[in-house]
Amino acid sequence: MSDSITTTEPRQNLSDFYNPNVLVNLGPSHPAMHGTLRVMCRVNGEVIEDSTCEIGYLHRAIEKLAENKTYHQWIVYTDRLNYCSALTNNIAYVMAVEDILGIQVTDRCMWIRVICMELSRIIDHIICVAINALDMGALTCFWYLYHWREEAYTMIEAMCGMRLTTSYARIGGMSYDLPDNFDELMAKFIKGLPKSLDDVEKLLTTNRIWTDRTRGVGKLTREQAIDLGVTGPCLRASGVDFDLRRDRPYYTYPELDFEVAVGLNGDVYDRYLVRIEEMRQSLKILKQCMKKLPKGPLWVEDKRVFIPNKQDVYTKMEVLIHHFKIFMEGIDVPPGEAYNAVEAPNGELGFYVVSRGGPKAWRIKIKSPSLLHFQSFETSAKGSKIPDAIAILGSLNIIAGELDR
Amino acid sequence: MGKDGSASYIPTRLDYAVKWAQKNSLWPMPFGTSCCGIELMSTLSGTYDLSRFGSEVVRFSPRQADLLLVAGTITTKMSPVLRQIYDQMLEPKWVIAMGACSSSGGIFNTYSVLQGIDEIMPVDIYVPGCPPIPEGLIYSILRLQEIVEKGLPRKQMHKLTREEARNAMNFRQAIGESLFESGETGATPSGPAEIKGETR
Amino acid sequence: MSVAFGVIRDRQDQLFLHLEQTYPSHRVLRDKIEEPILWLRSPDELVPMIEALRREPATQFDRLSDITAYDNIDHVDGPKRLIVVYQLYSLQHHTRLRLKIAIDQDESVPTLTVVWGAANWLEREVFDMFGIRFAGHPDLRRILMDERFVGHPLLKEYELEARQPFSDSLPVRIATGFESPEESH
Numbered sequence: 001m002s003d004s005i006t007t008t009e010p011r012q013n014l015s016d017f018y019n020p021n022v023l024v025n026l027g028p029s030h031p032a033m034h035g036t037l038r039v040m041c042r043v044n045g046e047v048i049e050d051s052t053c054e055i056g057y058l059h060r061a062i063e064k065l066a067e068n069k070t071y072h073q074w075i076v077y078t079d080r081l082n083y084c085s086a087l088t089n090n091i092a093y094v095m096a097v098e099d100i101l102g103i104q105v106t107d108r109c110m111w112i113r114v115i116c117m118e119l120s121r122i123i124d125h126i127i128c129v130a131i132n133a134l135d136m137g138a139l140t141c142f143w144y145l146y147h148w149r150e151e152a153y154t155m156i157e158a159m160c161g162m163r164l165t166t167s168y169a170r171i172g173g174m175s176y177d178l179p180d181n182f183d184e185l186m187a188k189f190i191k192g193l194p195k196s197l198d199d200v201e202k203l204l205t206t207n208r209i210w211t212d213r214t215r216g217v218g219k220l221t222r223e224q225a226i227d228l229g230v231t232g233p234c235l236r237a238s239g240v241d242f243d244l245r246r247d248r249p250y251y252t253y254p255e256l257d258f259e260v261a262v263g264l265n266g267d268v269y270d271r272y273l274v275r276i277e278e279m280r281q282s283l284k285i286l287k288q289c290m291k292k293l294p295k296g297p298l299w300v301e302d303k304r305v306f307i308p309n310k311q312d313v314y315t316k317m318e319v320l321i322h323h324f325k326i327f328m329e330g331i332d333v334p335p336g337e338a339y340n341a342v343e344a345p346n347g348e349l350g351f352y353v354v355s356r357g358g359p360k361a362w363r364i365k366i367k368s369p370s371l372l373h374f375q376s377f378e379t380s381a382k383g384s385k386i387p388d389a390i391a392i393l394g395s396l397n398i399i400a401g402e403l404d405r
Numbered sequence: 406m407g408k409d410g411s412a413s414y415i416p417t418r419l420d421y422a423v424k425w426a427q428k429n430s431l432w433p434m435p436f437g438t439s440c441c442g443i444e445l446m447s448t449l450s451g452t453y454d455l456s457r458f459g460s461e462v463v464r465f466s467p468r469q470a471d472l473l474l475v476a477g478t479i480t481t482k483m484s485p486v487l488r489q490i491y492d493q494m495l496e497p498k499w500v501i502a503m504g505a506c507s508s509s510g511g512i513f514n515t516y517s518v519l520q521g522i523d524e525i526m527p528v529d530i531y532v533p534g535c536p537p538i539p540e541g542l543i544y545s546i547l548r549l550q551e552i553v554e555k556g557l558p559r560k561q562m563h564k565l566t567r568e569e570a571r572n573a574m575n576f577r578q579a580i581g582e583s584l585f586e587s588g589e590t591g592a593t594p595s596g597p598a599e600i601k602g603e604t605r
Numbered sequence: 606m607s608v609a610f611g612v613i614r615d616r617q618d619q620l621f622l623h624l625e626q627t628y629p630s631h632r633v634l635r636d637k638i639e640e641p642i643l644w645l646r647s648p649d650e651l652v653p654m655i656e657a658l659r660r661e662p663a664t665q666f667d668r669l670s671d672i673t674a675y676d677n678i679d680h681v682d683g684p685k686r687l688i689v690v691y692q693l694y695s696l697q698h699h700t701r702l703r704l705k706i707a708i709d710q711d712e713s714v715p716t717l718t719v720v721w722g723a724a725n726w727l728e729r730e731v732f733d734m735f736g737i738r739f740a741g742h743p744d745l746r747r748i749l750m751d752e753r754f755v756g757h758p759l760l761k762e763y764e765l766e767a768r769q770p771f772s773d774s775l776p777v778r779i780a781t782g783f784e785s786p787e788e789s790h
Contacts, residue, residue: 064765371727516765
């Protein structure tokens, strides 16, 4: 153990009282709501020489629950992983199960899923930038950006009834189709958000205080980032041009025209710029999606997973029995395994589903990006000061629900 | 006026005035752990402004707050931390258990989740929802203001065992008779509860 | 399809053929979305195999995605109890590979922290949840549960609702440098 303050000899000289090493605990309950993480820093003066991170304060045993709940029942738990962008988690999980079943969803379903994923990317980046700015005292950006988060919540509530924990995706389709007024809501969102982003950029990007506080802070070099398994905006800010949407495309991303934002230095400032640019690119994608959204059936025509319309369930007998079997017994997934990863707002979110047949999974492992990001904190915070450590924590976008699962 | 305010010539008005001040300036200590924390942030931001109800200052220090808003799942690893925060707050203090997870463990009945923070501390208001929408949280703050005004004591919730829950014949039995007894005015909030022992 | 299509699909097929040819004594399978799975025969093969996969220009797996494990209590995947799974990714070819090793509960697996720093916490989590020890890990202790927790939760015999609450928090130790692995439970 290296903490040098546990000394039991009596202090003889004045120099014995001089101990530059102090342990500062950024405890599990701390301001700006980064979630329940704990960082213990060994500080020399004001410079952090060493730090240890402790996690597990929000370990809710979601993976163990996967072995006790059917595949449908577990969709609810996926919302609670990265709760800032719940739609992405739902869709990533459902994609993995559909892979094992060998189901190809309909076109309309694919486009709607892409819309959901890009919308949740925007709201997750809004939280990250707003909280990062809030930590460093720039409170105005929080108010500006949160308004758009509420608008997005209105849209999501119109889609599936719930603001945050959506449980929107189902295996083989989506739970509800898009509402009728969705085009207007989305048009308003696409028109209004860029102005807010411009306002925030005017306040922050060339602001002397912001650049002084974020440039050169929390640098992760290219090699360090790849070595530590960092993905997502943090990896792109370090200069690695890697985006799962473009490099291993899934769903309708090959037909969409968007650019990938890549930074240069890997510090907090670059991560902030990458996120703002990604929000703009997501708006571009959303615009294209709304134009290209096809009409058609939402659900795949597969008897194993098809969830019928409620009107039919209440009126026809066979449909009622089919509905009953799907929800009470669960769908029967053949034995096999699949690992499916999507480009979540935070990075590579993967679900490794192992099935031994039957309605319940044998093992589901959630590959969460935040775990590796938080591990990289120990490397990137070395040599920085305590306020810098707060800035780095904010820029890594660590969501405790995903970190501890 | 005597030291304990008893010989004052307007005792009830002073009492009323103090309670009015307390209820309209509840400074929350947000203990946001998971998803409910995000809805708490939404409540505190511009659209559903919580500072209209007096919670202008969100104090992240327990020593300066009088309302502990526990929003999110509390795990067994986090519960000593939560208890310490509660102990550090000064009287009078109130506790709102926001969301299903802090009220009763929520959807997580697992080996690491505390099934409700009322296992370790007395709670004034439980807010249902997963997560509760901001209007729900605002409603709970208004109800808490009523509680502060009337000075209702915090009753230790009678947790039903599995047998009782199965055999309860109506809603009243299921949630316990004690909740429907009228609260006595003037009583102080009940003292701290003991933390349950190490093994179960 | 959510599975990689087009160019990526071809590359995955090529990778599968390459692995079958290069490692004829190992089992190479494909999962439900045609991604290759390479079964290693013993834990000692792990680090040399990873180094080889990293070096060869045909494979070039330079990124670790995930380390996990699952319980093989019904012995569908062989006679041993636990299967350790490594997910690798190649940033050059954009292909994925899964490595699997079957071990018993008392066997230990060599650590991957010598290759990638990302393996540190991932292996700690596998140790916490399954009890698999990683030989050579700088700081092998529990990460998600309290250190006084008894048992390993994700094994099938551990009950879902068996809580073990503690009434205080343990102090955090700062471990600098490479010290001997913790002896916990």
